[in-house]
Every structure is written in C-alpha cells, then in structure tokens.
Amino acid sequence: MAIVASAPGKVLMTGGYLILERPNPGLVLSTNARFYAIIKPLHHQIQSHTWAWAWTDVKLTSPQLSRESMYKLALKNLTIQPASSSEARNPFVEYAVQYSVAAAYATFDDNKKDLLQKLLLQGLDITILGCNDFYSYRNEIERRGFPLTPESLAIIPPFSPITFNTDDANGGDSKPEVAKTGLGSSAAMTTAVVAALLHYLDVVKLSSSKDQQERKDIADLDMVHKIAQTAHCIAQGKVGSGFDVSSAVYGSHRYVRFSPEVISSTQIAANVLPLPEVITDILNGNWDHDRTEFSLPPLMSLLLGEPGTGGSSTPSMVGAVKKWQKSDPEKSLDTWIRLSEANSALEVQLNLLRKLAKEQWDAYKSVIEGCSILRSDKWIEQASEPNKGAVIQALLGAKDAMLGIRYHMRLMGEAAGVPIEPESQTQLLDATMNLEGVLLAGVPGAGGFDAVFAVTLGDSSSNVTKIWSSFNVLALLVKEDPFGVSLESADPRTNEITSAVSSIHIE
Ligand SMILES: Nc1ncnc2c1ncn2[C@@H]1O[C@H](COP(=O)(O)OP(=O)(O)O)[C@@H](O)[C@H]1O
Ligand SMILES: C[C@@](O)(CCOP(=O)(O)OP(=O)(O)O)CC(=O)O
Incomplete structure (x- = not known):
C-alpha cells in the first residue's frame, strides 16, 4: 500500500x-x-x-x-x-x-x-x-494575458509543470534552477x-x-x-x-x-x-x-506577494551581513541588539493578542472587525471600553514594533551593502501598512526581492490584493496553516x- x-x-x-x-x-x-x-x-x-x-x-x-x-x-x-x-x-x-x-x-x-x-x-x-x-506562475499568467491577481492563479490546475529559470533577464547566474x-x-x-x-x-x-x-x-x-x-x-x-x-x-x-x-x-x-x-x-x-x-492570533490572515523582480540569493546576502559584522563590530552589534528588541516587542504583542482573544473573545472580535475597515490612525476610536482599549493598544504596539523591525533591517542592509528592504519594497510596504485593516507588512526571511508579506485583520485582505496588483505585485493564494x-x-x-x-x- x-x-x-x-x-x-x-x-x-x-x-x-x-x-x-x-x-x-x-x-x-x-x-x-x-x-x-x-x-x-x-x-x-x-x-x-x-x-x-x-x-x-x-x-x-x-x-x-x-x-x-x-x-x-x-x-x-x-x-x-x-x-x-x-x-x-x-x-x-x-x-x-x-x-x-x-x-x-x-x-x-x-x-x-x-x-x-x-x-x-x-x-x-x-x-x-x-x-x-x-x-512562480507569474510568467504563465502574463503569457496568457490574465490580470495579475490571485483569481488568475486559481485557474492554474493543481501540481502544474514548473517553469525552469532559463532566461538571463536578471543576470542569470544567481537564479535558482526553478522559478x-x-x-x-x-x-x-x-x-x-x-x-x-x-x-x-x-x-x-x-x-x-x-x-x-x-x-x-x-x-x-x-x-x-x-x-x-x-x-x-x-x-x-x-x-x-x-x-x-x-x-x-x-x-x-x-x-x-x-x-x-x-x-x-x-x-x-x-x-x-x-x-x-x-x-x-x-x-x-x-x-x-x-x-x-x-501562531497568528485569531481573525488575522497572512498574505504573501510576489514582486516578480527575480528573487535574491540568500547565501550571498548572509555573506554580506557576516562580512559587515566583522568589519564594524561595534555598530553592527548595536543594530543587531535593536533589531532583536523590535523582534521581541512584536512577539510580546502578538502573544498578548492571542491571550486577549482567549480571555475576552467578544471585545477582541469586535475590535478586530471594527479595525479591519479602518486605517490604523483611526483604530483608537474603537476603544469605547477598557477591554477593547487593551486589544487596540496591543494592535498598535505590534504595528510599531514592525516599523522598528523594518527600520533596523533597512539599516542593516544599507550598512552591509545588500538590499534587505530594497527601495521599491519600502514604497510598497509603506503603502500597504497605510491601508485599512493592515496590521503588519514586511519582507520575510532574508528580505531582498523575493517576496513581501502582510498580516491583515478580519476580511480586509482584498484591499491589499488590489493595491499590490497596482504595484505589479502578485498576491499568492497561500494562507497560514499551523x-x-x-x-x-x-x-x-x-x-x-x-x-x-x-x-x-x-x-
Ligand atoms: N517538485 C520538485 N521536484 C523536484 N525537485 C524540486 C521540486 N521542487 C523543488 N525542487 C528542488 O528544490 C530546489 C529549490 O529549493 P530551495 O532553493 O530551498 O528553494 P526554496 O526557496 O523554495 O526553499 C530546486 O532547485 C530543486 O532542486
Ligand atoms: C537569512 C536567514 O536568517 C533567513 C533566510 O530566510 P529565507 O526565507 O529568505 O530563506 P531561503 O528560503 O533560503 O531563501 C538565513 C537562515 O536562517 O538560514
């Protein structure tokens, strides 16, 4: 069998x-x-x-x-x-x-x-x-003349043939075998x-x-x-x-x-x-x-986007960061510590949100639904009672921590001479974080031109998908599954x- x-x-x-x-x-x-x-x-x-x-x-x-x-x-x-x-x-x-x-x-x-x-x-x-x-089926979608949307991706049959990276459009050499x-x-x-x-x-x-x-x-x-x-x-x-x-x-x-x-x-x-x-x-x-x-707190969704710029080589980015740590131990340690603090701040807020969801489900649910249709500068208006206020403080704390992570990741990239959060991603991520219902946006993993992610509240992810399309970024169909x-x-x-x-x- x-x-x-x-x-x-x-x-x-x-x-x-x-x-x-x-x-x-x-x-x-x-x-x-x-x-x-x-x-x-x-x-x-x-x-x-x-x-x-x-x-x-x-x-x-x-x-x-x-x-x-x-x-x-x-x-x-x-x-x-x-x-x-x-x-x-x-x-x-x-x-x-x-x-x-x-x-x-x-x-x-x-x-x-x-x-x-x-x-x-x-x-x-x-x-x-x-x-x-x-x-990546981006080329396939473009070839068929479909719009760059998750709906187009959904049409592609499951377990489809994989595109080989054969073209030299992006310098060729550092590209992986498959797209x-x-x-x-x-x-x-x-x-x-x-x-x-x-x-x-x-x-x-x-x-x-x-x-x-x-x-x-x-x-x-x-x-x-x-x-x-x-x-x-x-x-x-x-x-x-x-x-x-x-x-x-x-x-x-x-x-x-x-x-x-x-x-x-x-x-x-x-x-x-x-x-x-x-x-x-x-x-x-x-x-x-x-x-x-x-795992992500309830009523939050992970969204991933493919910017389509050809990807970055993780080993060479890691090599550049290590070289920088050796050449400038003092400054690199400072950035490293601040980044680590921002990372733990985000973890603390997300864990707090999970706890609040468990303990005060009604307040939690009502805040998430309310905030999902508002930009974050308006979230505070939802704080009509203390229970809700605690949820909003944690949401704003998480968002702030993410801004700190992005700032220090950018600094690290600039100092190491590699585009960890490239300028094109910065514009996209800033625009994303300003949308209604968006809690977090950033570059996952090693960063570079590989992908972007967002964490959205309630049903707000379709907003993000639309704005990403206008930035020529393809929202993938992927969701978190723990x-x-x-x-x-x-x-x-x-x-x-x-x-x-x-x-x-x-x-
Ligand atoms: N369906 C598949 N069949 C055979 N090999 C595969 C398949 N998918 C991926 N691979 C192998 O995995 C490699 C990609 O792995 P990796 O560089 O770790 O990519 P990722 O960013 O997805 O982790 C490909 O170059 C190929 O060797
Ligand atoms: C730099 C790293 O800490 C994270 C890299 O994360 P990615 O998700 O970018 O990884 P790849 O799939 O290998 O490209 C290296 C590591 O942890 O090994």
Missing part, C-alpha cells in the same frame, strides 16, 4: 539573520502550501536479480519536472548511485533516502531488520509533488520524503492533521526532524539556521536554532565515515533547537479529483 506524507512551506516573519545565532529566536509561520511524498514498493515481489541481496532499486518520479530517475541503493553501506549516468539527480531526495534507511537499521532489532531488508528488496517507488504556491516563490520547497520536499519513508519503514507512526487537536506524535516528529535537517544540510552544502525544516516538521512556531556541532560527524562522513556509523551520532546527538508554540508534517490518506491528485466530483451539485 502507498504511504503519503506531506510537509508545509514557511514564511519567516521575524528573526532573519539574527536567527542564525543561538539563542536569537525567529517566528516562523507554516502555510497551506504543502509538499507531498508518495512511497510504495516498486516490485510486487523481492527481485531475484538483486544479487546476494546487496542492493535495491529506487525510482524517483517528479511529474512537475517531467523527471523519472532510477537509482541503486546498496544495502550494506547505504550508498546510492544513479542507475546510469544520464539520470537526473536530486540530492535532497537522495540524502533523505540514505539517512532514513540508515535510521531504520540503527533503531531496529534483528527481527525487524530482517523485515526491513525484505521490504527494501521490493524496491522503493517515490513520487514527489509540490503545491503550485511553491512556484520559486521562496516558501522553502527543498525543506518541505526533504521533510515529506523523510516522513513518508520513516512511516513506510515503520520507524515512526505519523498522525494525520484531520484527526487531532493536539499532536501526540512528538517523539516521532523529533525523529523526522533529525533526519530531514541532516539530509537537507548535506544536500544544500551549507548549514543555515534550519527554521525551514523545523517548520516543515512542527508547523508554525517560535524557533531557536540547533547547535551546528550536532551534525558535524556528517561533514566528515561525506568523505570518510560510513553512513551506518554516522547515523548513531545523529540520532543520539544533542538536538538543542527550541520550538515554542506560536499544522506541520502529516500523514495523508491518499495521493493528493486523487483528492483533487474526489473533491472536484463531490463539489458538483446534483439537483
């Missing part, structure tokens, strides 16, 4: 750059854009040609890239090799397979190892699918494959998002996290803060990074140590990342068909 798992894409709302250093936190929101991995046996029976049971076949299909690759996985040392030199490579999935299988061998007793061996000898058939929201929106497709892809494989091999028992309020599979999620984070770092060839993998696993949260030493044995491993030895270090390592529950990695009941392509069929109304 096929096992299907999914993992969400992310938006880093606060903590860009600072989150690279412990113990600075970042607020990361997971989204309803999900990556799916489908795993089933490749053969009905154990293949006789898997001589001496030394290796097994792995087939990887990526329909959106029209790619199908065959690999050989050696069952002793778990090396993976393309079956022929012409196969397309996907290092994220390759490491995900190697490390997941290694984790299974490392955790099983002899009896379970035998069963594992038999299951593996049937081969692995892996299909990966990413929601459209991970990829993406910055939601963390590689982290979600790696996490979905690891989760599906670990579940398929019986290392973890994942639960599905539908059947729970509170997750009970935390230890299993930790296992998925260790393996996905390790595979992702090696495939990327760099150790970032890991907030993207963490949110793909745990969903929206407040993240403090893991100490990079925990995966140091893998860096030697790629050259010297065999994987079955390294995996024990990974599994027993001191994974000290911190994740505290966090749920992390999940077991799915079926191939998402069949779900789409089922829901389309059930939505047909028979009179």
